[in-house]
């Protein structure tokens with residue numbers, strides 16, 4: 515079986531699409547270089563997934579975006595560029611070193627007027643965001659520690675309105691989530707998470723396969739009105 519060449523073909527196609535549609539410009543390239551210089555891990559979205567996030571922000575007409583998991587601000591820059599005038603993006607990051615790199619990259623991209631990087635553990639920051647009535651948000655991008663995805667989803671629903679979009683990264687993890695191995699607790703969490711996205715009556719979801727080094731997936735969810743009681 516030519517599994518290897520199938521993967522190679524997928525990557526070749528991904529590169530073809532990236533060159534055509536999603537090429538990094540100066541600000542995105544220098545964000546990646548700055549992340550590399552500072553030793554940040556290579557776990558940002560790909561250029562094609564970044565362009566997809568950009569398209570989803572535009573298509574949804576979102577003006578208030580909440581990102582959970584900033585890293586160096588690469589996905590942040592893609593999404594913030596899709597906002598209309600007056601739009602705002604709040605992004606939450608636990609690691610001070612990551613947040614500092616992200617802030618530099620966001621300033622360099624000319625987006626500091628519409629982006630705020632907030633430092634802290636997301637599960638501490640989300641209740642404050644609610645208390646301060648900073649919601650609702652039109653679009654969420656969940657991309658931090660995978661073990662806390664179920665908690666992030668609950669908070670996203672709480673801070674949403676009917677029609678809000680919830681995007682979730684890394685829902686496929688090269689297929690390990692389909693039948694999680696006993697020694698892969700993260701895959702088990704995401705397996706349950708995906709079932710929740712698919713079966714919660716307040717949510718409508720599709721998971722789009724994403725080509726990276728391995729195949730991963732982006733969850734695209736629309737929040738419906740809560741059931742009337």
Ligand code: SAH
Pocket residue numbers: 557558559582583584585586587588589590606607608609612634635636637657658659662
């Ligand atoms: N969205 C980024 C990648 C994020 S990587 C991009 O595509 O460019 C995940 C990030 O979540 C890391 O920077 C990590 O430090 C951060 N993180 C991990 N646990 C967290 C937590 N509990 N609260 C907030 N951020 C967290």
Ligand code: DHB
Pocket residue numbers: 557558559657658683684
């Ligand atoms: C990991 C995290 C991510 O958000 C990602 O897109 C890829 C990998 C990780 O923690 O391994």
Ligand code: MG
Pocket residue numbers: 557558559657683684
């Ligand atoms: Mg991710």
